[in-house]
Amino acid sequence: MKRALIIDDEPLARMVVLEYLQAYPQIEVMQECNDGFEGLKAIQQYQPDLIFLDVQMPKINGFEMLELVENPPAVIFTTAFDEYAIKAFEAHAVDYLLKPFNKDRFNKAIDKYLSSSVAEPAPAKKHTEDLLETASHSPAQHERIVVKTGTKVKIIPVQDVLYLAADDDYVSVYTAEGSYLKNKTMNFFEQTLDPKYFVRVHRSYIIAIQQITRIDPYEKDAHLAILKSGAKVPVSKTGYVKLKQVLGI
Amino acid sequence: MAITNHISTPRLYAAFAACGLVWAGLQTYVVHSFGFIWYIASTEGLVCSILLASACWLINNNLRYYQPEKGNYLNILIWIGALGAICTFGARWILPFLATGPAYTNFLLNSLTIRFFINFLAIGWVAMISMLYYTQLDQKENEKRKAEAEQLARDAELYNLRQQLQPHFLFNSLNSINALIGFKPDEARRMIHQLSDFLRGTLKKDDQQQVPLTEELTHLNLYLDIEKVRFGHRLQTEISCDKSSGEAVLPSMLLQPIVENAIKFGLYDTIGDVVVSIRAEMDGNYLILMVQNPYDPQTSRPRKGTGFGLRGVQRRLYLLFARNDLMETHANDNIFTTIIKVPQL
Numbered sequence: 025m026k027r028a029l030i031i032d033d034e035p036l037a038r039m040v041v042l043e044y045l046q047a048y049p050q051i052e053v054m055q056e057c058n059d060g061f062e063g064l065k066a067i068q069q070y071q072p073d074l075i076f077l078d079v080q081m082p083k084i085n086g087f088e089m090l091e092l093v094e095n096p097p098a099v100i101f102t103t104a105f106d107e108y109a110i111k112a113f114e115a116h117a118v119d120y121l122l123k124p125f126n127k128d129r130f131n132k133a134i135d136k137y138l139s140s141s142v143a144e145p146a147p148a149k150k151h152t153e154d155l156l157e158t159a160s161h162s163p164a165q166h167e168r169i170v171v172k173t174g175t176k177v178k179i180i181p182v183q184d185v186l187y188l189a190a191d192d193d194y195v196s197v198y199t200a201e202g203s204y205l206k207n208k209t210m211n212f213f214e215q216t217l218d219p220k221y222f223v224r225v226h227r228s229y230i231i232a233i234q235q236i237t238r239i240d241p242y243e244k245d246a247h248l249a250i251l252k253s254g255a256k257v258p259v260s261k262t263g264y265v266k267l268k269q270v271l272g273i
Numbered sequence: 274m275a276i277t278n279h280i281s282t283p284r285l286y287a288a289f290a291a292c293g294l295v296w297a298g299l300q301t302y303v304v305h306s307f308g309f310i311w312y313i314a315s316t317e318g319l320v321c322s323i324l325l326a327s328a329c330w331l332i333n334n335n336l337r338y339y340q341p342e343k344g345n346y347l348n349i350l351i352w353i354g355a356l357g358a359i360c361t362f363g364a365r366w367i368l369p370f371l372a373t374g375p376a377y378t379n380f381l382l383n384s385l386t387i388r389f390f391i392n393f394l395a396i397g398w399v400a401m402i403s404m405l406y407y408t409q410l411d412q413k414e415n416e417k418r419k420a421e422a423e424q425l426a427r428d429a430e431l432y433n434l435r436q437q438l439q440p441h442f443l444f445n446s447l448n449s450i451n452a453l454i455g456f457k458p459d460e461a462r463r464m465i466h467q468l469s470d471f472l473r474g475t476l477k478k479d480d481q482q483q484v485p486l487t488e489e490l491t492h493l494n495l496y497l498d499i500e501k502v503r504f505g506h507r508l509q510t511e512i513s514c515d516k517s518s519g520e521a522v523l524p525s526m527l528l529q530p531i532v533e534n535a536i537k538f539g540l541y542d543t544i545g546d547v548v549v550s551i552r553a554e555m556d557g558n559y560l561i562l563m564v565q566n567p568y569d570p571q572t573s574r575p576r577k578g579t580g581f582g583l584r585g586v587q588r589r590l591y592l593l594f595a596r597n598d599l600m601e602t603h604a605n606d607n608i609f610t611t612i613i614k615v616p617q618l
Contacts, residue, residue, distance in 0.1 A: 033504070033540075034445065034448075034449065034503050034504060034505075035504075035505045036448070036449040036453065036502070036503065036505075037445070037448055037452065039455070039456075040448065040451055040455075043452070043456075059544055061544065082542070083542065083543075083569075104441045104445045104448065105440045105441055105444050123444050123445060123448035123451075124444065124447045124448040124450075168572065181572060
């Protein structure tokens with residue numbers, strides 16, 4: 025018996041999946057979720073084997089929701105149209121269904137999932153990670169960072185970010201209200217954030233250039249950037265060159 | 274080239290020939306006044322004028338196709354000098370065969386320098402006029418082309434701004450119909466009709482056309498009904514429009530992207546039920562349209578000025594009315610408001 029969730033903000037879209045699933049008694053739908061928040065809760069509660077996930081949803085999109093799940097289940101995406109999503113799916117998802125999809129196409133996706141889960145019982149974690157890496161280049165991910173604080177989900181618009189600092193396997197995202205941990209790498213943020221506004225000034229620091237009030241020399245070849253909030257961020261030699269380029273000085 | 278079409282060519286040639294004749298007459302008169310007989314004077318006048326005219330024609334023709342670059346007039350000067358010299362020495366060698374007599378030959382040889390300068394000045398004069406004339410023609414041509422290009426770009430832009438039909442909307446609607454077919458075939462059928470009416474309306478609209486607000490609202494309602502089927506009870510709409518504003522006109526499909534934007538932000542930026550309201554009223558000579566939707570100030574920042582994806586609407590208003598102050602947006606208390614003023618012409 026496989027446990028499944030359907031996460032989609034359109035009731036009728038969920039009904040299609042439910043209807044098509046009737047042919048598969050071995051897959052049990054535990055819950056239908058209206059959005060990513062409900063989806064996150066339900067994933068924690070039911071630990072499903074498979075989720076049907078829409079991309080465009082209120083507040084946080086399907087990719088952002090997946091980022092917050094620690095051991096993501098197998099994912100079959102159901103979406104209308106999204107060129108970034110399609111690229112990501114083609115590379116890494118169990119399968120993706122472009123709405124409207126017919127029953128044959130749906131059955132193919134389910135069969136693919138069922139046969140793969142027999143071959144490798146653990147959900148294809150690597151696949152999901154690759155998928156998220158590719159999906160991170162979609163426009164929504166340039167505009168906000170979604171983090172989890174305790175059980176709550178916090179959406180940080182990139183305009184609110186002061187700077188980011190490497191923190192072991194995580195990255196700390198600093199805002200005026202405090203800092204949040206995100207399970208990503210510095211390279212990830214260096215690539216996703218708009219280089220016009222964010223500069224990697226140090227191996228362990230990315231800075232929002234609009235926050236800088238002053239750059240002071242500090243030790244040999246190094247500098248310190250002083251932010252509006254008073255925070256001091258180290259700037260390496262190469263980081264200083266990059267910073268000068270972006271600031272045009 | 275289109276250049277020659279501006280002034281009719283025969284008239285230009287006639288003017289050129291007339292100038293040549295006048296020149297020949299003048300030269301004849303001048304030579305005669307030095308005491309030579311009319312035969313000699315007129316021969317000299319004709320020969321010199323023909324040579325000079327050929328030189329002028331040559332340089333004019335050259336300049337028609339090769340405009341010198343700005344500041345690079347040395348070439349032209351050399352050309353004028355060379356042509357002047359050829360004219361002078363041509364006359365020097367040809368005239369002794371036609372008009373004999375030592376007195377005349379002497380006169381000819383003594384006046385070579387002054388002849389060269391007169392030729393030089395005359396050819397230079399023609400070159401200058403040609404240059405000015407053709408530069409001006411080129412400029413006019415350029416201006417015309419630029420205006421045409423701008424018009425074209427404007428048309429294309431208007432077309433694009435209005436035609437951006439959301440593929441999301443279309444595919445999701447089809448997906449909803451797919452769902453309804455299974456258990457509510459009647460509703461599926463109704464939705465197909467709504468969708469096709471909406472699409473037909475979108476396709477046949479003309480950019481430049483002004484339509485009454487009631488017509489625009491009818492079309493908008495088709496769209497809203499489809500969205501309501503998709504999102505169920507989550508989406509509600511309120512439309513208020515009195516009789517006088519219903520009769521007012523606005524550019525077709527102007528309201529559509531504003532409402533699309535309101536729905537998109539209402540539905541994807543908040544959780545829970547969403548009310549999108551559309552209000553129309555008259556204010557003097559303006560039709561005022563106000564669209565409101567809920568939004569979350571924590572997560573979305575309307576950029577200063579227009580905010581969200583409304584730049585297209587503002588651009589269209591500008592292209593149609595040449596004014597930038599016809600649209601404004603406000604964001605407060607979780608409600609985002611878009612107001613547009615449509616001048617009634």
